Amino acid sequence: MLVLSCGLIQTKVDPLTEKDRVKVLIFYDSLFSRARSIPIELLANVHDHTKNRYVRGFRMLTLGWSDGNTFFPLCFSLLGFNKKSNHYVEMNDSIDELPDTSAEKRRSRNLRKLCKLF
Template identity: 40%
Template structure:
């Protein structure tokens, strides 16, 4: 129905290659699960889901921006070709690739109410960019002292916001649920309303 909560989902996973020396743009990429470097690519995948079904929409093999980490072969290709654009995307930041894939999906006429991803992609600039495309974001926020949000007129990180609020005790599933403003107009070009929610582990 039109009321279903459908969303675009982004995630990446290691894509190892055994013959990496002969594979174009194969690189040493960091696996955040095993916390080790692997030889191959990161497979960025974009999908659509309504909670019951999952449909892959687009994907991109990501190499490395660092020339020292690229261990596969490289080729010189006319920059005006699609092949060259795919190679440029492979060496772009994962957060930039998310926006590129999202724009391609929207241009093709695909729709969803939300965009969902994990902490690796959730920074204020990314959230603001997606919101400017008319989509809401559901993401785990990073526990970083460098990433701040505007809460009650002050710039605070997630830990400071949590400590400043009275924790909900008892059996309540939500330990914290407060409105904040995401983004810095000077850096991100805009600021949007959002809500930080802390859920009890079960």
Template identity: 50%
Template sequence: DVVYDLLKNPTYNWRKLLVLVSTYLIEKFIRPLTSERRDCVLIFDDSAFYRNRSKCVELLARAKDHAHHVYFKGFRMLTLGWSDGATFLPLAFSHLSSPKAKNRFQEMDSSIDKRTVGYKRRKEAIQKTT
């Protein structure tokens, strides 16, 4: 029950936790095993997250899959990751909905406190990707 309560909590800063854990893993475990001659890079990935069978998911939207040139019901997931050519670790991610209200099937929950991190992430999801 404690884990589910933590996962549902809109006030917890998951983005900060992910960056801290990834940074720790990179510095303590991966960098010592990686050659100095190997290039380390940051990768931005915009992937489709299909939810075609869903109906009442918050901020569910009609989005375009640019790889297959089709529209789908779901989200786009923008991920920032670190790679050394053999390993990929995500540093940050964001689920993106549509900025146009007519393309969204479900709107944002209005009962969420506007001061929380969860509300800010939801507002970020309906902005343009750039």
């Protein structure tokens, strides 16, 4: 996704914009609601600040590029909670995962605090 977005920005969007236009990177932390979903591993109780209540879901951290008129997502990550009392469904321990697999890396990233991601 990162390679595709960067290629589109460099070849298609950047030549169309003025050189003095400000370009920014945006980090956006939003709610990915899964209110009616089947039991998903690490599904958690997340506070929705717009409705001021808790819903089932994940936090989604998105990195995007913008020139003030156009927005391109560069990458994203679904984040959970390391507090087990917030989980609806725990990790499936019956799956034997090696520590170097992408699934195990995704699980450990899901349980990190937001400030420890960078």
